[in-house]
Structure formats: C-alpha cells, structure tokens
Amino acid sequence: xxxVTRSLLQRWGASLRRGADFDSxxxxxxxxxxxxxLARHLQKEAQAQHxxxxxxxxxxxxxxxxxxxxxxxxxxxxxxQSQEEFKLEDLKKLEPILxxxxxxxxxxxxxxxxxxxxxxxxxxxxxxxxxxxxxEEGGAGAGSPDSFPARVPDLNGIDLTPVQDTPVAxxxxxxxxxxxxxxxxxxxxxxxxxxxAIFFEFKHYKPKKRFTSTKCFAFMEMxxxxxxxxxxxxxxxxxxxxxxxxxxxTKKPLYLHLHQTLHKE
Numbered sequence: 001x002x003x004v005t006r007s008l009l010q011r012w013g014a015s016l017r018r019g020a021d022f023d024s025x026x027x028x029x030x031x032x033x034x035x036x037x038l039a040r041h042l043q044k045e046a047q048a049q050h051x052x053x054x055x056x057x058x059x060x061x062x063x064x065x066x067x068x069x070x071x072x073x074x075x076x077x078x079x080x081q082s083q084e085e086f087k088l089e090d091l092k093k094l095e096p097i098l099x100x101x102x103x104x105x106x107x108x109x110x111x112x113x114x115x116x117x118x119x120x121x122x123x124x125x126x127x128x129x130x131x132x133x134x135x136e137e138g139g140a141g142a143g144s145p146d147s148f149p150a151r152v153p154d155l156n157g158i159d160l161t162p163v164q165d166t167p168v169a170x171x172x173x174x175x176x177x178x179x180x181x182x183x184x185x186x187x188x189x190x191x192x193x194x195x196x197a198i199f200f201e202f203k204h205y206k207p208k209k210r211f212t213s214t215k216c217f218a219f220m221e222m223x224x225x226x227x228x229x230x231x232x233x234x235x236x237x238x239x240x241x242x243x244x245x246x247x248x249x250t251k252k253p254l255y256l257h258l259h260q261t262l263h264k265e
C-alpha cells in the first residue's frame with residue numbers, strides 16, 4: 001500500500017466516523033453534510049480510470065456501494081417517514097469494510113448498487129446549481145455567483161463593522177460553490193451590540209440587467225460564534241436583519257459551510 005493510499009483510507013475513515021458521531025448526537029445537518037461529502041469522494045474514486053487509481057475494479061465496486069449506503073443514510077435522515085430504511089447501526093458496519101478495503105473479499109452486507117457520479121460543473125455552468133430561482137429572476141441562467149460578503153448589523157440593519165466582501169468564487173463542484181477566503185471581523189465579538197448577528201449575503205451578477213443581486217443570505221447569532229466548523233441554513237431574500245420572517249431558500253440540503261477561528265488579544 002502506498003503512502004498516498006494509506007492517507008486516503010485514513011481520511012475516508014475519519015470522515016465516516018465524524019458523520020456517525022454527528023448522527024448519534026442528533027446533529028443531523030452536520031451528519032448529512034459529512035455523509036454527502038464522503039459519498040462524493042468515494043463515487044469519484046469508484047469511477048476513476050484504471051491508470052488513475054490504485055484500487056482494483058472489484059474494490060472500486062465496493063467503494064461505490066459504500067457511497068450508495070451513505071446516500072441512503074443521508075436520505076433517511078431527511079425523510080419525514082418515521083421508519084428509517086437505512087439505520088445508523090447499518091452504517092457503522094461500513095467502517096471495517098472501508099478500513100480494510102484492500103483485503104476485503106466477503107459479500108457486501110447490503111443489497112445496493114453504486115450510484116452514478118454527479119456531474120462536475122465546468123466554469124460558467126454555475127447557473128445549473130440546484131438553487132430554486134425566483135420567478136422574477138427569469139429562471140435558471142439568470143446570473144452567476146459573484147461574492148459572499150459578510151456584515152455585522154444590529155437588529156435595525158445598521159452595520160457595526162465595515163462590510164467585508166469576498167473575491168469571485170474560486171471553483172464550483174457539484175452543488176458547492178467554493179470561496180476559500182478568510183474574513184476577519186473588524187471588532188471584538190464581546191464589544192458587539194446585543195442582538196447583533198453576522199450575516200452573509202450570496203451575491204450574483206445579472207448580465208442582462210447589468211447589476212448585482214442578492215440571491216439568498218445566511219446568518220450566525222452570537223451564541224453560534226465558537227471555534228471550529230459550522231453549517232448554517234440559507235434563507236430567501238430580502239435579507240431580514242430582524243430575523244422575524246425567515247423563509248428557507250430551498251427544501252434541498254444546501255447550506256453555507258464555514259470554519260471559525262477565534263483570536264485572543
């Protein structure tokens with residue numbers, strides 16, 4: 001086993017354990033996110049060309065089936081039905097299979113088939129992201145993601161710090177838009193006005209109308225400001241600084257993914 005493959009299996013195993021931990025703790029949003037990200041990576045490996053993969057065709061079939069199980073568990077967590085078709089106990093049986101994928105030669109414990117790999121978006125195809133377009137925006141293709149500025153307003157919408165813009169998205173992958181940028185608040189969290197929140201507005205440029213529009217927004221309240229990753233929901237415009245009439249952007253599992261770092265003076 002090469003060092004690259006060893007490291008890859010360790011990362012996959014860690015991701016699976018993280019998802020299962022979130023799942024067991026009842027943190028369903030985080031669990032779904034972890035399962036779907038891992039499933040996507042496994043799907044890519046399962047469908048990689050022979051000369052681009054260290055795994056055999058049989059091993060890639062098993063990897064594809066593990067991805068299918070992750071999709072099933074993710075779907076079960078999002079289902080409104082009381083009976084879960086694919087349980088957490090089932091998912092935990094995948095860990096030793098994934099860990100020992102190079103030597104695993106038993107029959108796969110679940111009757112599943114590898115799911116097709118989701119198409120990777122090329123630059124300029126971001127209008128196909130699974131956002132639900134508002135009718136007045138003219139449907140798909142109305143514009144493209146441009147930036148995701150951050151602002152810290154009080155309950156009246158008055159900015160307490162300068163608005164921090166971001167560069168254009170660095171890449172698009174599946175239903176993800178990656179910005180990969182650090183934003184530093186210009187004021188200590190402890191010194192912000194009571195009721196303040198950190199807002200993120202997803203901006204996109206409309207070529208036909210020649211202006212930048214707010215597509216959706218997300219926000220973090222002060223009790224959510226803590227070190228580490230966080231996944232927050234996206235809401236329909238207009239941006240509601242009072243947080244009184246919030247409407248989710250979509251029923252689909254689309255979120256804003258952030259990683260927070262707190263600095264001491």
